[in-house]
Amino acid sequence: MDLYRAFLAIVLSFLILIGYQYFFVKPVPPQPQAPGQATQAASSANQQTAGGAPAAATGIAATPSTVAVDPLAHDVTVDTPLYTAVINEQGGGVKGFVLKSYRSTNAEDAGPMQLIIGKGPADAPVLFSLDNGAGTVLPTYTADKNAVTLTNQGDTGTLTMTAALADGIAIVRTLTFRGDSYLINVEYKVSNTTDRPVQVSPALTMVNEPFAHASETSKYLFAGPAAYVNEKLVETKAKKLTEAPVVLQGKVSWTGYVDNYFMTTVAPAVGNGRTITLQGSEQQVRTVLSEGIQTIGPHEGKSFAYTLYFGPKKLQVLQTAGSDLAKAVDFGWFDVLAKPMLWLLNFFHQFSHNYGVAIILLTILIKLIFWPITQKGMKSMKNMQKLQPKIAKLRERFKDDPAKMNQEMMTLYKTYKVNPVGGCLPMLIQIPFFFALYRVLMAAIELRHAPFMLWINDLSAPDRLWIGFDIPYLHGIPILTLLMGASMYLQQKMTPTTADPTQARIMQFLPIVFTFMFINFASGLVLYWFVNNLLSILQQYLINRQNKA
Incomplete structure (x- = not known):
């Protein structure tokens, strides 16, 4: 007995x-296809006066705003052996991102896996701003080339984008790509060319939606915003964001959107003293990585560096990538086995x-x-x-x-x-x-x-x-x-x-x-x-x- x-x-x-x-675990809702919904994730620094105070560290706009599309802004295509990315000059966000080694479905005629699909300037991930992501105007960058092509895995390439903002503030954005890695290094050099100090609140904004590859098994596992903060993996159910924004503070190794197969994340070069603000719903999640209020002296500049990872949630690849990205692969209580x-x-x-x-x-x-x-x-x-x-x-x-x-x-x-x-x-x-x-x-x-x-x-x-x-x-x-x-x-x-x-x-x-x-x-x-x-x-x-x- x-x-x-x-x-x-x-x-x-x-x-x-x-x-x-x-x-009882609800399936991931289908990816919405409603165009025209923009998110306040861009810089309005070109609308500030030189001495104007930026938005507070937690003063992120709660609702998206419509940003007029700049018809003169061009798309820059980045093609490597692992992926093809499209970056728009307006705002500098990632308009599209396709993984070449993975298919969207297992059907014979299925195309490659698309992590980001045809986003407008304000909806695109990786938008840098100087007002903590609360702006309504996107700066238009000028790219030094129309395309970056890496043929071999050992190749590297760079893309430099410059923007002149109002009142003498300039941004030089440099992206570095590698043919054998899903990592993309991004550096922003912000210069104050005026004779007086300027206060800014630098922030990088990610806008994500569920990846379009739901299956019978994957829909029962976690998908949503995640971050590795203070040496701890924090997974937030997107449904929780409809009640109130979620704020995480401390040592930030990375933050972004993950499911059981793929992830799009950003990692600051130095993880101490950052703030992550999550907003949105199950259909769309907005993540703002804030640097805090900072002062740039006359004729001085500051640099802000990040590492992007848009790729498979594969343990071996993530261990090589560093930045604690491998912590995204978590098998719960039995992880050690x-x-x-x-x-x-x-x-x-x-x-x-x-x-x-x-x-x-x-x-x-x-x-x-x-x-x-x-x-x-x-x-x-x-x-x-x-x-x-x-x-x-x-x-x-x-x-x-x-x-x-x-x-x-x-x-x-x-x-x-x-x-x-x-x-x-x-x-x-x-x-x-x-x-x-x-x-x-x-x-x-x-x-x-x-x-x-x-x-x-x-x-x-x-x-x-x-x-x-x-x-x-x-x-x-x-x-x-x-x-x-x-x-x-x-x-x-x-x-x-x-x-x-x-x-x-x-x-x-x-x-x-x-x-x-x-x-x-x-x-x-x-x-x-x-x-x-x-x-x-x-x-x-x-x-x-x-x-x-």
Whole structure:
């Protein structure tokens, strides 16, 4: 009885973990396509007098404003082996950003992944201002070239943009691109050419919307504004911003917008003493990274440097990028176990060149590591099953004396050297490792659009076998998921049980429950569970054969 109560507690914990995400976590809303909505994220420094006070550090406009488009402003195209970016001279924001190595969907005719799509000047990310992002007028820069093209991964290129603002303030913006990196270095040199000091509030503004690549599995994971502040990852649900702005202060390593596969972030050169203000909704998030009020003396200048990262949320890439960007890859409570498993997954992929095979190899490795303790647990359950007739007699004999019954049962266990929880302890040890691998297979970008074999062409999506016509809700037959459920049922039939008839009947429904819950899970996770079940069946078969011998 105690053994099965413990087992049921483990199963219920698992159901709560994945069931909550399945039933209660709301999907990411579709990306809005309403043009003309501009955000106050630009500089109005050319509207200030030289001695005029800028907006206060937290005085960011709450509503977007319409900014007239400058017809003389040109687009500058930046093309590298990894991405193509479009930067507009009005405001200097990133009008478009396309990743060449990733597709928007897994369809054969799908185009490359677009992190930023056709934004207007005031809607574009990476807008620098001198009034803490509260302005309504965008300065128009003059670029030193119409395009930057990097052909090889070892190439570097720069783009210099200059703007002369009102009352003698000038900005020189220099962007540095590398052919082998998603990092973009941006430096702003602000000069005061007048004979009197000027107060400014420099800030960099990012405007983001949900990335257009939602899938059945990714929509259950976090997507929204995130920052690494004071050595802590802060993920803010975009829905919370509709109630009130969120302000973060302290040592800022980076801030931006992330989901489980991609991220667009900005990192200040020096992270101390910054303020992050988040505003918006689930459809659009506005992030302002403020430098605070500063004074520029006559004929003096100040520089403000940042590093942009617009690219995949891939651990290996982010670790190389620095600026604590790798902290964006967070697997929750089991992060310390999940990241080594992700490393092993990539290690096996180096040899197999197939992430499905890598998952199978990783599953076998984990099973081999836990084989001895699992073997011991299965044997303990087998021995417990043999004692059931004796335990039943004790319960009947001492049904009116629970204390005496427990005493006699403990004596029985000692006599036959059986641990009543021996079959449960191995499972308890393995649960953290399973949850860690569960998070990896649900969130790792390595599995996005990664094919396995036959009909499974995307390990990050549910498995579906198309049969020539649409099936409501399923849209195909989940073959792998059904095989997983069948293997779980077979494993259950082979596993010794000490449960009473009522408990046994309840346990018979678990394969059905798991099959239903796994229908919309990533096929990579289902593959792991299926292979693990097959290995458990093999192990139980060997134990049963040994006991018969």
